[in-house]
Amino acid sequence: KNQVEQSPQSLIILEGKNCTLQCNYTVSPFSNLRWYKQDTGRGPVSLTIMTFSENTKSNGRYTATLDADTKQSSLHITASQLSDSASYICVVSRGGGFKTIFGAGTRLFVKA
Amino acid sequence: EAQVTQNPRYLITVTGKKLTVTCSQNMNHEYMSWYRQDPGLGLRQIYYSMNVEVTDKGDVPEGYKVSRKEKRNFPLILESPSPNQTSLYFCATHLGGRRNTGELFFGEGSRLTVL
Numbered sequence: 001k002n003q004v005e006q007s008p009q010s011l012i013i014l015e016g017k018n019c020t021l022q023c024n025y026t027v028s029p030f031s032n033l034r035w036y037k038q039d040t041g042r043g044p045v046s047l048t049i050m051t052f053s054e055n056t057k058s059n060g061r062y063t064a065t066l067d068a069d070t071k072q073s074s075l076h077i078t079a080s081q082l083s084d085s086a087s088y089i090c091v092v093s094r095g096g097g098f099k100t101i102f103g104a105g106t107r108l109f110v111k112a
Numbered sequence: 113e114a115q116v117t118q119n120p121r122y123l124i125t126v127t128g129k130k131l132t133v134t135c136s137q138n139m140n141h142e143y144m145s146w147y148r149q150d151p152g153l154g155l156r157q158i159y160y161s162m163n164v165e166v167t168d169k170g171d172v173p174e175g176y177k178v179s180r181k182e183k184r185n186f187p188l189i190l191e192s193p194s195p196n197q198t199s200l201y202f203c204a205t206h207l208g209g210r211r212n213t214g215e216l217f218f219g220e221g222s223r224l225t226v227l
Binding site: 049100102 | 116
């Protein structure tokens with residue numbers, strides 16, 4: 001069964017600290033993996049995309065990793081800011097790209 | 113500015129009263145889809161459309177209808193809403209064919225409550 005599982009479900013950190021969010025998937029055939037950020041009451045916005053051959057990709061303070069062998073991805077946030085408080089959703093596309101499977105998301109709270 | 117516009121953003125209705133949530137995009141994307149988001153379940157696809165007059169069921173299509181008469185519009189129709197359709201709804205688009213990178217562009221969401 002094609003599934004995307006994220007952990008933790010929620011996370012509270014202090015401003016300035018780093019954190020890592022996890023995504024495990026069983027989607028096949030794999031096309032690509034995206035991390036989205038969803039602010040409260042808004043639609044998700046893409047942060048980064050990972051294809052099969054990519055191991056690491058950065059977007060500012062966000063760094064995504066992908067291990068295609070173990071089917072795991074992580075999103076590392078460096079020097080967190082209050083504006084990082086949001087839900088982070090891992091999304092895996094199956095071959096061809098039209099079928100996408102969403103994780104349930106990790107809710108991140110950054111406190112001052 | 114590239115936009116996906118949904119209306120209404122908020123709606124409270126009663127069981128059985130037909131309603132339509134509109135979605136319009138100005139990016140000339142071929143692919144449009146509707147999702148519902150419920151706590152703990154993530155986004156689930158309701159219906160999708162690969163182009164004008166081409167629609168297909170997603171994972172949770174029961175109780176919904178869609179149409180794609182124009183490329184820019186993809187309305188979601190609830191013929192007889194029920195309380196279990198209370199949810200946050202998102203319309204999303206992306207490019208089709210070889211230009212497809214898989215990136216979805218989402219609207220701002222429509223929060224629907226069915227009493």
